[in-house]
Amino acid sequence: MKPEKELLESIWESSREHLSPESADIDLVQLDNQLSSIFTSGSSYFFIIGFDDMQLKHVSPSVRNVLGMDPEQMALQDILDRIHPEDFEFVTHAEKAAFDLIFARIPIEKRKNYKVSYCFRCKTADGSYQLFNHQAMILAADSAGRLIKSLCVHTSIEHLTAQNNHRISLIGMSEEPSFLNLDVFQVNQPKAISGPNFSEREIEIIRLMSRGMTSRDIAEVLCIAPNTVKNHRKNILNKSGCKNAGELITRCITDGLL
Template sequence: MTTDLQKLHTIWQESRAFHNTDFPRIGFDELTNAIVSVGPFYFYVIDFYDMSLSHVSPAIEYIHGLDPEKVTFNEVLNTIHPDDVSFVADAEAFITKFFRERISREKLLSYKMNYIFRSRMANGEYVLLNHQAILLSLDDDGRSGKSLNIHTRIDHLSNLNTRKISLIGLNGEASYMNMSLEEVIKPLPYFSKREKQILKLVSQGLSSNEISEKLFIAAATVKKHRQNILEKTDCKNITQLINECTRQGLI
């Protein structure tokens, strides 16, 4: 096993559940149908407790030449281009850190992870695959239980790996798009109850005077709160503030 593949195993070892976990009540078909395919794809469920695979799509044989009845997770990992294994390991480490520091445990099952890498096809050719993953279960300590992984061939759309990571919110959760591995994961700023009220009203397009009338406070107080919010988020103007707060899931 290469050093980078070993790094991947170490990341999953540290974040995986310590005991077997069950599927949530949401139906498996409902999950797979929520993913829009833009090319040939296959899927499988990985159990991080023992790294076993289940629900393996028959299409994995057409795409990778792997037997869906016997394929192992290591065989899937070994299809990753040697030059992209390090990126995949770093992307998984980034996602693990982001989830631990930014997303509360009860929301972890409402996110789809996404990035791309080169992968070896059945004919030996390497092409771009779009990796999507949704956690299906967690243990009592919030560690990964099972995950639905979907790999879609997208070389007809692009031959460039952007090396970006997106965490797409489901069920109304905020999305975090096109993040780079070098991006600093800033801690969420703390907002008072009043600041949260004003932030929400600002995002709805209300002026300071309108917010003042709605909350029965002085316009000068609203302006002071707005300035405090800008400083806490390191934003220079309201447009940047709304974009940043939306990206961070604050509104």
């Protein structure tokens, strides 16, 4: 094993106090609900990892097309082997930052309402490296709040940007506050929530915009007037400081907001 991979695994080992030795079955309805809160804008696959033995418990069939791997035979090491060597240091620090954010800032009862997001380059089925957005959220925890299983989704965003912002975000769902676009080396500093504070309606509209919908299309889906959508879009761009929808969507994905 390369030293970089040993360093990454040392982060998980040093965080053993946050990992539970217990195992747990996953409710498929719960899994569907969790997946519905994960945004994917391109080719993607997901997997469930169990922290009692650091093994993959389920891998989506789509990994065949994305990584060219057999989901039945795939192991965590296979994912590590495909991370770009130059991104290993960042991924290592991002994983440590994720533990620091969740266990230092988020109460036990609210941890399932958060997802971690950052980006890294990964080797795909055709042998090329593409920028992927990594999103992870807790599926099961024990009574002490230690992790049992997590859901991870990897989505290629190469069609949107090839530039990694080397930041991590902790996204609050169910109206929980978010910690956006944080430097992985400074997550322990008492910094206020960063990034534009979009309302739930604005986030709904951003999601629909990301699917290529026009203001009229969005108005029909949300049962509101087209002019209302246009006003929301104007406010969204003003809040974000973006010049157009393309720049907005790219920023929201790389910052982890979507």
